[in-house]
Amino acid sequence: MAETYTLPALPYAYDALEPYISAQIMELHHSKHHATYVANLNKAISSPKAANTQSMIHFNGGGHINHSIFWKNLAPASSEDANTTSAPTLMQAIDAEFGSFGDFRSKFNAALLGIQGSGWGWLIVKEDGNLDIITTRDQDTVPAGTTAIFGVDMWEHAYYLQYLNGKAAYVENIWNIINWKYAETRYKGEADGEFKDLRAML
Amino acid sequence: MSLAASTRSTLARASKASSIRALGSLTAVRTNYTLPDLPYDFGALEPHISGQIMEIHHQKHHKTYVNGINDAQEKFAAASSPAEKVALTSLIKFHGGGHINHSLFWENLSPTNKDGGAPPSGALAKAIDDTWGNLDGFKGQMNTALAGIQGSGWGWLVKDKSTNKLSIVTMPNQDPINTSQYIPLVGIDAWEHAYYLQYQNVKADYFKAIWNVINWKTAEKRFA
Numbered sequence: 001m002a003e004t005y006t007l008p009a010l011p012y013a014y015d016a017l018e019p020y021i022s023a024q025i026m027e028l029h030h031s032k033h034h035a036t037y038v039a040n041l042n043k044a045i046s047s048p049k050a051a052n053t054q055s056m057i058h059f060n061g062g063g064h065i066n067h068s069i070f071w072k073n074l075a076p077a078s079s080e081d082a083n084t085t086s087a088p089t090l091m092q093a094i095d096a097e098f099g100s101f102g103d104f105r106s107k108f109n110a111a112l113l114g115i116q117g118s119g120w121g122w123l124i125v126k127e128d129g130n131l132d133i134i135t136t137r138d139q140d141t142v143p144a145g146t147t148a149i150f151g152v153d154m155w156e157h158a159y160y161l162q163y164l165n166g167k168a169a170y171v172e173n174i175w176n177i178i179n180w181k182y183a184e185t186r187y188k189g190e191a192d193g194e195f196k197d198l199r200a201m202l
Numbered sequence: 203m204s205l206a207a208s209t210r211s212t213l214a215r216a217s218k219a220s221s222i223r224a225l226g227s228l229t230a231v232r233t234n235y236t237l238p239d240l241p242y243d244f245g246a247l248e249p250h251i252s253g254q255i256m257e258i259h260h261q262k263h264h265k266t267y268v269n270g271i272n273d274a275q276e277k278f279a280a281a282s283s284p285a286e287k288v289a290l291t292s293l294i295k296f297h298g299g300g301h302i303n304h305s306l307f308w309e310n311l312s313p314t315n316k317d318g319g320a321p322p323s324g325a326l327a328k329a330i331d332d333t334w335g336n337l338d339g340f341k342g343q344m345n346t347a348l349a350g351i352q353g354s355g356w357g358w359l360v361k362d363k364s365t366n367k368l369s370i371v372t373m374p375n376q377d378p379i380n381t382s383q384y385i386p387l388v389g390i391d392a393w394e395h396a397y398y399l400q401y402q403n404v405k406a407d408y409f410k411a412i413w414n415v416i417n418w419k420t421a422e423k424r425f426a
Contacts, residue, residue, distance in 0.1 A: 028402055028403055032403040033403055036403070052350075059352040107415045115377070116292070116296040116376065117353055117354035117355070117375035118353035119353070138352050138353035155353075156354075156393065156394035156398060157398060157402075160398045161399065162397065164258055165258055165262040165263055165395065170303070
């Protein structure tokens with residue numbers, strides 16, 4: 001019997017990220033969009049002979065992994081975790097790689113705004129240990145061998161009800177609610193091996 | 203002339219003209235695309251597509267593609283090396299595709315008190331029946347294709363230019379239909395911005411509702 005995936009609980013209330021992400025967006029995003037990826041992933045796994053099984057696992061499994069990381073890499077703005085001082089090691093590495101936090105942020109924002117369609121922007125650690133900014137399309141996950149430190153969902157459903165076509169404002173505001181404490185633990189290797197079995201199926 | 207064809211010939215004209223008019227005004231050789239007017243009011247497709255969606259979709263999203271293609275063309279014209287030009291092709295395809303797709307889309311929609319939703323007739327109706335059994339059979343297949351898009355994109359009813367056969371094609375992001383092979387007859391925008399303010403995550407309801415405002419008269423003209 002194949003493993004059944006479940007929707008993880010959000011580590012905060014739906015309205016905890018306001019005013020930067022509205023409770024309405026968070027509720028739909030978690031209880032509808034993410035739940036649909038989980039349901040369709042389970043459906044695909046339980047019908048391995050269907051013609052589109054591989055593509056369904058790739059898309060919905062990717063959606064499940066990406067959203068699971070995303071919820072945890074956000075935190076209420078008032079929380080200590082949302083302060084960059086909660087990521088001292090990572091901040092040093094960001095300065096070393098990008099010159100300064102400001103330069104990193106600008107480069108990350110430009111990458112997010114350059115996505116042509118649905119996708120994600122990520123800060124990753126490459127196999128050689130260096131940081132990099134990448135984007136992935138649709139629900140593709142970060143490449144094998146790399147580790148996502150944090151991601152930003154650039155699908156329109158992630159911001160549209162609040163920001164409409166003004167995605168630059170969403171991108172600007174998301175910096176208030178990045179969970180730097182969690183990013184630090186991922187940078188230190190805590191995420192290694194997560195979703196190992198599911199990733200192998202994608 | 204189709205929009206894609208007109209885009210191609212305008213681009214060709216612009217590059218020919220650049221040498222001819224080199225002594226004249228530089229701006230005269232640049233093609234500036236403009237946002238086409240909607241052929242109906244923003245609220246005219248309600249309740250199937252809300253006035254708010256139509257206004258933002260046309261005034262903001264389509265306008266951004268128009269600005270984007272003009273900007274990319276300007277940079278392309280100014281680029282001195284092939285490498286710089288190649289680097290701009292993705293922007294030209296994205297924004298140019300966005301402009302082409304939305305221009306076709308507005309024209310293949312219509313309010314229900316005009317042509318919207320009135321089934322096709324004549325040769326197009328026959329071709330649909332021959333291919334899918336009947337119009338509902340086609341709509342069912344098209345809605346399945348639309349629902350299956352993994353990310354942003356479009357669904358199209360197209361006619362193959364060499365075989366005259368109809369088929370359903372989905373395209374990712376703003377990739378336009380390859381008009382050397384196909385004539386696009388009906389396009390449906392499956393980007394979330396096309397429906398989210400009204401339908402949120404229930405995109406199947408949007409795909410069901412949009413048939414009430416499909417302008418089959420436009421499709422018949424494109425088919426002929």
